[in-house]
Every structure is written in C-alpha cells, then in structure tokens.
Amino acid sequence: MIKSSIKWLALIGLAFFISSCAKPEPKLLQIQGQTMGTYYQVTYMLSSEQSKNKDLSTESLQVLIDLELELVNDQMSTYRPNSELSLFNKSKDSLAVSDATIKVVKKALEVYQQSNGAFDITVGPLVNLWGFGPDKKPNKVPDAKLIENTKQKIGSQYLSIEGNRLIKSKPELYVDLSSIAKGYGVDVIAEFLTKLGIKNYLVDIGGELRANGTKPNDTPWTLAVERPEFGQNVQRLLHIGDNAIATSGDYRNYFESDGIRYSHTIDPKTGRPINHKLVSVTVIDKSSMVADALATAITVLGPENGLEFATKLNQPVFLLTKKDDGFIESFTPEFEEFFAEEK
Template sequence: MRNKIILILAPVIVLFLIIKGLSFSPELVSFSGPTMGTTYTVKFYTVDNDVRVQSLKDDVDNVLLRINKLMSTYDPSSDLSLFNKMPSGSKQEISSEFAHVVDKALLISVMSDGYYDVTVGPLANLWGFGPAKGRDEPPTDIEIDRAKQKVGYKNLSLSGNVLSKVNDIYVDLSSIAKGYGVDAIANELDKNGIESYLIEVGGEIRTKGKKENGEPWKIAIESPAGGHNVAQLIIDVNNLAIATSGDYRNYFEKNGVRYSHIINPKTGRPITHKLVSVTIIDKTAVMADGMATAITVLGPEKGLEFAEKHGIAAYLMIKKDFGYEERVSSAFEPYLKNSIE
C-alpha cells in the first residue's frame, strides 16, 4: 500500500517542481482614475494576478483621497480650507504630509523672491481660477489692489507641524499638490515592492526602473501648438520626476485679450510674457511641479537665470512671431543627448 501511495503522488510532486521552477516574464499593467480635478494613471510591471492589481489601485485611490482631504481648496472641509477660514494670528497643527508640502511651497517662494507665492490664492480666486465660478472679464484695479493686500508668503510660517498666519491670507497649493500626489503614489508602490513604474497625475510624472526589455521609460513633452496629440520632444527619464507648467490651456478671453491662469503675485495680474511652457526634471515631483510654476511666472530671461543659479534642469518654450524657440538650462542639456524630436 505504501508503494502505491508513492507512485500516485510522484507525478504531482514533479509537476509542482516544474511549475515552481518556471520564471514568468513581468507583465505591464495599468490603472487610472479621477483625482484633483484631473486624472491619474499608474503603469507598472508585475507577475502577480489581478487581485493584487485591484488591491494596489485601492491603496492608491486612498492615498489620493487623503491628500485631497488635506490640501484641496475645492473641499470646504479640507484641512487647508479650514486653515484659510481662520482669522489672522491663528495657528493650526497639521499632518506631516501637509507640512511637507507647505514647507516645499515656502522654500520655492523664498528662492524665487515671491514670484512664486504660496499665498497667491486671493488673486487666483479674483481672476476666476479658484474654487469660485470663473469669470469672463478682468477685475478692476481696485479689486486687484484689495486682493494683493491678502497676498504675502512672509505672513505664513511653519514650525514643525504648526502652521501660523499673521495676516488674513489664503494658502493655495494647487501649483504643487499634484506633484506631491505623484510622489505619494511612488511611495505606495515602493512599499508594495514595485520595481518598475510610471506615474502620471494631471501631466506630472515620475518613473522608476526600466521597461521589461531594458529600455528606459520615455516621456513626451507636448507641443504648445498641438496639445496632447503632438510631442515637442521625447526624453529618457529614469528614477526621476518631470513636470510641465504652461499658460495655453487654462485661460479666458475678453476683447481679444487672453488672460492666463498663471498669476504674477507682484503685479496681481496674469503673466503677459512670451514664455508659454516650462518643463522641469527633478528628483521629486513636488519640487518639479512648484519650480515649473515659479519659472513660468519669472518669464524667459529671469526664469532661465533662476534655473542656472539653482542648478535646475529646465526646458523653456517661448512664443515667437512664427513658431516657438527652445531654451534649456545647463542641467537639462544631458537629457537632450538621447532625445527624439
């Protein structure tokens, strides 16, 4: 009887050993969804089944919901909205995530001497680019001056996890929160042992590892003339983040004048220079996102000087009478070597 049992089990054991010894090629899978008034997409390689993919999507959705609940100006009950409603002289203890993003926004505000200002919210709202209903005509000079009195990053301070205001200011993290969302998703994928991925939230991107064939992830920088359907440049980005800021999507027109959603805190008005697109490569998406906005506000000359001064990898597109002119910082030039135009 014992011999018969061995004969019956032996084929099963052999089959198990064969299956265990097989090496399955990782499969590229993806999932996406809505977030922060836009969409996100995650692509990664895995040998696991669909159950893990769905579980990972649930984790990513929860991460993005948490960030939105912390930093959205469109949610009146978010931590940021509650802080903005507080009177002058108020203090609020905030989460470490919230503090991290505010810290980076304040850093960029200081570095740019206020051309990027984390408290630009009153002006953005006045021009119709905030949570309130949009407008189809510019505000008056009196309205602009009144809003400017509520703008000033020096009236905001962060000590540890305590956020304070010394004036009636309104913090707006929309220029940096998407970038942080990308970084937060990356942290979630890292925790789950994903070694190769591409994350995109509203155009802000971060990659890790390489594709299954050993090639790097290739990122297209879109042309201002062609939008999503035309690539101005295609570059290799490994283990880095890339963010683009442009004035050619979100705007309104009145009497033949186009008013961009990117506001210069110094003037209280939308930018009027010819710099239409800025792409930044950095280690984190939160810094790439904020720096792209800062350089867009600074304009082509000051923006490129700022990038060179701080060693920022920046790619600028400037509108000319006919077509566009490209300008790149020294730190961006190495990415042009393997680019495809």
C-alpha cells in the same frame, strides 16, 4: 523520408516544450482613477514572483492607491470644507496639521524665498478674482482698484510654521496648494509602490509624472514635451531615468477680452496674469513636488529671469518661448542628458 519527418516533428515538439517552460514575459499593468480634480494613472510592471501576489493585483492596488490619495485630499484640498487646509483658511491665526501638510507648505515657502516671491501659495484670492478659481468664470478684467485691494490680502511672508502648526499673521490669508500638491501626490504614490517592492513604474497625476526602472525588455520610459499647438505635436522626446517631471504652461487655461489673452497664471507682484511669451516650462527633479513648484515659479518669472533662476539652482529645465514664426527652445546644461534620440 519517414525518419526525417519524425525528426522534424521531434524538433517542433522540443521547441514547444522549451517555449512552454520559459518564464512568461512581464507585462505592463495599469490603474486609472480620479483625484484632485483631475485624473491619475499608474503604470507598473511586476516580476514573475510578484505576479502571484494577489495584494499586488490591479484591483487590490487601486484600493490602496485611492486610500493614499484620499488622505492627501483630506489634508490639502481647498474643495473639501473639512480638509486641514480648508480649516486653516477658516481660522484666524493658526492650526495644528499633519506632518504631510507641514512638509508641503515648508517646501512652498522655500521656493517662495528662492524665487523672490514668484511662487506664492497665498495668491488664491487673485486667482479667484480673475475667474480662474473654483467658480471658473473667466470673462472680464477686474477693476484696477479691486486688484490692488486683493493684493493686500496675499503674501507668503505672512505665513509661518512652528512645529506642526501653520500660523498666519493676517486673518484673511488664504493658502492654496494646487501648484504643488499634485506633485506631492505623485511622490506619495511612487514611494508607496517602492515600499511594496515594485521597482518599475510610471505615476501620472494630471500631467505631473515620476518614473522608476524600465518597461519590459529593459526599455526606458519615453516621455514627450508637447509643442503648444493644435494636434498635440511632440517638441522633444525624453528619457528621464528614475526622476520626476513637471510641465507648466499657459496655452490651455486662459480667457480673452477685447482681443487680449489673459493667462490663468497670476504674477503675485502685479496681481495680473503673466504677459510674457514663455508658453511652456518643463522641470526634472528627484521629487515631483519640487518639480511642480519650480515649474510654476519659472512660468511666472518669464523666459530670461526663469532661465537665470534655473541656472543658479543647477536645475534641469526646458523652456519653450513663442515667437512670430514658431517656438524657441532654451534649456539649462543639466537638461541635455535627458534628451532621447528620435528614431
């Protein structure tokens, strides 16, 4: 009896010794902050070797990430009077800017051409007119004549690039990159983490996300398409792999006047808020910048034209359209592989 007890205790001791010598399981680390008028959140995982590196601690990484995001704001913010973009908007014809700003504007002009003008980074004066700009006073419908006059001030066809110079052929042209800059910021942080050797992360800036690798135990990052109803219900679960995802919708930012609901998304062609039933657009791409821009373009185009546009691009896109009794899903064939099985 005594011998068996000793053996049993020895086994416990051996098990404790083995478990104490085992490598600790990697855990998820998280950094949170504010940028571009919204939140950012970086979730990442380090290897056991990386965990010993103080430069990769949450405190050290947050300082570096904040610096990266501050640079993006100094380049592309319309809220900072001395940002590159603000200085260009104040100029009469042209301004030399950074490679980063050129990159984002070049992609914006490309999507403008692809979408036949649905995506237009010069639409800011109309957004402000309808009360969805910095003043945030959406309470009444502007006069029709004022809408037409304001439309004369916009148009990406009046914006061009020569080398590192942004050029406008209309002195009053105003560029706002808010529909693409958050996505660009996500790409900046994702690529920064990759350069540091961090392979497993999820970067989120105001709902624009980019994932890479996995969570602990090789579990995939699981994301959700939200159903636009109270209670934040989940419409679909997704595994996006090493990709970015952006969602655009009109169900949160709007105002009502005389019983009519006016979306914050402005159609550059009409000068008015979109009035179709497409409430949510989700786009997957390698680049968050691209996904961000395309989601806005498809939202403006509407359910039929938007799906046709996405299909021509072979782009993974998921649409939710409001019907009297709920929502109708539609998606391109390329999107199907990202659906996660609900368990």
